[in-house]
Amino acid sequence: MTTRHAALAAPLTWSAPPLEVRTVTLGINAGDLANRNLHGLCENLYQRILEKAGALSQVCSAVAADLGVPILQRRVTISPIDRLSEGHSPDDLINIARTLDGAASSAHLDQISGFFVRAQHGMSKWSRQLIAALPTVLAQTARVHAAVEVATSSAGINMDAVDLLGKTIRDTSIATADRFGAGAARLAVLGNVPDDGPPIAGAFAGDGWNDLVVFVSVSAMGPIRHAIEQRLQVDPQADLACLAGEIRSASFQATRVAELVGREIATRLHADLGKIDVSLAPTIRPGQTIAELLKLLGVPAFGSPGTTAALALISSAIRTGGQFASTSSASEASILLPVLRDAGLVSATEAGSLALEHLASFSAVGGQGLDLIPIPGDTPAGAISAVIADQMAMAAINGRTTVVRLVPVAGRSAGERVTFDRDLGDAVVLALPVSSSGKFVMRGGRIPTGL
Amino acid sequence: MVKKQYVMTVMATNRVGILAALATALDELGGGFVDVSLAIMRQYFTIIAAVEFPETRDTEVIVDHIRAVCRPFGGDLVLKDPANELLLDDPEVPVLIDNYLLRMSGKDSPGVLRRVSFRMAQEGIDITDLYGERDDAAGVFASCLQLAVPRGIDVVRLHQELNHSLGSQGIAFELYRNDVLQAISQPAPL
Structure with a gap:
């Protein structure tokens, strides 16, 4: 007995949502590869990545073709390098990074993560050494992403790490000045990294997983836009509760497809299926912007009054739709607002409706921090640290995952336009209020949350 | 009895x-x-x-x-x-089938269904369900065909071929696998 699909009852009016998977990330356990011999460590890492992820790109392409669901990015995350590289010199870390970059290139991956440090309580000698090496690591590689967790709700904020990272971000920008400081776009400062995945912005998926795990991230942007357009065609006066229902259904559909794709890939790679991350995020596909989505809801310009309420509506609807769809759904559903990847946000900054302060406040309603924000190249390290500290404070107090990726654009001032590569696109440099807050940050120590 | x-x-x-x-x-x-x-x-x-x-x-x-x-x-x-009825013998090795939904829509013109069904027959694809509608006022039509596709047929190529050969006549084709449609339509475990 088969059920006749709805499309067969109304082919003129039926249409399927645009379905696609934003990223497939393969988590590889490399914890057993720690080796005091640099050559042995690099060789083993390279072989492990190719052995486990060599087929990832091909499998993703095959599954995408079989299911008719495009997969936009293939990524790998390996066990944190600081656990494998204790006893190695800063130069060794550069060689390890190049090894990862080479392996990622050979396996046709879009990015590889592993340079991840947990520093919410404090920093070991080796953690400090790894963070200090990051500007060179990111300058000498193309696919390696790095992340440092500096705050959690239980530990509070490690202000020594925040202070150090302000300098690291600035130094990374200087080290990649020939690319307008794009290296800083691959360095994330994180708060409340979820222990059970999915891996976010260069972080490790967390402990307690099998040796090989497939994580899937899906952008609900396309299905949500499609659902709202369909509803407004039928009922132009639809109220917000009705549109929230449509968003919930679209999130359900996006999550279900992600699970289907993830299960198929995991089966073919003999891996476990990890968490499914359903978020509202622009993909690398041109033309996808949250600004257009909000316009459909009735918010004329992103950042104008009403934006926060609209984001709250979307965020809650995505979360409920995703959690109903799959038991593997991640507990949080975020709204990613990466200015460098969203042409609509760039337009909003140009038009003056969107400033850094707005983006910072959206964290309270589901925004995932300050992601890929181009700031003036001459921003002092102390000011960068102060912005990070503010975001981490919100993350720690509100218990939400937060990402800060600030990109000091070398040679550019606020209001100037910059063109990066295809991945990051065009942007206008945002003004960053520079004050003497650096002194506050430099006091160091820890900000407790009392939670 | x-x-x-x-x-x-x-x-x-x-x-x-x-x-x-x-x-x-x-x-x-x-x-x-x-x-x-x-x-x-x-x-x-x-x-x-x-x-x-x-x-x-x-x-x-x-x-x-x-x-x-x-x-x-x-x-x-x-x-x-x-x-x-005279039926063909069952194949010695069972043919594995994947089910798809093909939706074609666009400007109404004669011969579209004939060409599509003929192409399906050439590939050995069985059309197991079909529903079509025409909007006379707008001069457009849409049909959905349920397809039983023997495994091994390159459906991506076939889809591209249909869009290429009939796209110039204003006909668009969308192809979906049944398990994808089922996944997004009902919450049953995958």
Whole structure:
């Protein structure tokens, strides 16, 4: 007995949502590869990545073709390098990074993560050494992403790490000045990294997983836009509760497809299926912007009054739709607002409706921090640290995952336009209020949350 | 009692009570529906059903009785005995099938369904369900075809080929795998 699909009852009016998977990330356990011999460590890492992820790109392409669901990015995350590289010199870390970059290139991956440090309580000698090496690591590689967790709700904020990272971000920008400081776009400062995945912005998926795990991230942007357009065609006066229902259904559909794709890939790679991350995020596909989505809801310009309420509506609807769809759904559903990847946000900054302060406040309603924000190249390290500290404070107090990726654009001032590569696109440099807050940050120590 | 199965189609003017009359006729013959599908197109009712009757019931009796019942509705009856049909031998190795939904839509022009169904036949693809509509005011049509595709056929290439060959006539094709459509339509575990 088969059920006749709805499309067969109304082919003129039926249409399927645009379905696609934003990223497939393969988590590889490399914890057993720690080796005091640099050559042995690099060789083993390279072989492990190719052995486990060599087929990832091909499998993703095959599954995408079989299911008719495009997969936009293939990524790998390996066990944190600081656990494998204790006893190695800063130069060794550069060689390890190049090894990862080479392996990622050979396996046709879009990015590889592993340079991840947990520093919410404090920093070991080796953690400090790894963070200090990051500007060179990111300058000498193309696919390696790095992340440092500096705050959690239980530990509070490690202000020594925040202070150090302000300098690291600035130094990374200087080290990649020939690319307008794009290296800083691959360095994330994180708060409340979820222990059970999915891996976010260069972080490790967390402990307690099998040796090989497939994580899937899906952008609900396309299905949500499609659902709202369909509803407004039928009922132009639809109220917000009705549109929230449509968003919930679209999130359900996006999550279900992600699970289907993830299960198929995991089966073919003999891996476990990890968490499914359903978020509202622009993909690398041109033309996808949250600004257009909000316009459909009735918010004329992103950042104008009403934006926060609209984001709250979307965020809650995505979360409920995703959690109903799959038991593997991640507990949080975020709204990613990466200015460098969203042409609509760039337009909003140009038009003056969107400033850094707005983006910072959206964290309270589901925004995932300050992601890929181009700031003036001459921003002092102390000011960068102060912005990070503010975001981490919100993350720690509100218990939400937060990402800060600030990109000091070398040679550019606020209001100037910059063109990066295809991945990051065009942007206008945002003004960053520079004050003497650096002194506050430099006091160091820890900000407790009392939670 | 041993039963014998037939496949029956009835087409008649659609009026309230026709299905009741048909079911009563089957009941009177000691038979009943096994699998049944009903559709209404314009003012006509049509039904195709697998039905069963006692093996001893003569086929002519069955046909005559149902025709008599359907006469007030202007119904046409066809009753087939599957045992009399010439069927191809089952393949030695079972053919694995993937089910897809093909939606074609666009400017209405003659010959589209002919070309598409012919292309499907060339590939050995069985069309297992079909529904189409035309919007005369807008001059557009849309049809959805349920396809049983033998595994190994490059559906991506076929999809591209259809869009390429008929896209210039304003016809667009969308192809979806059934498991994807089911996944997004119902919350059952995957």
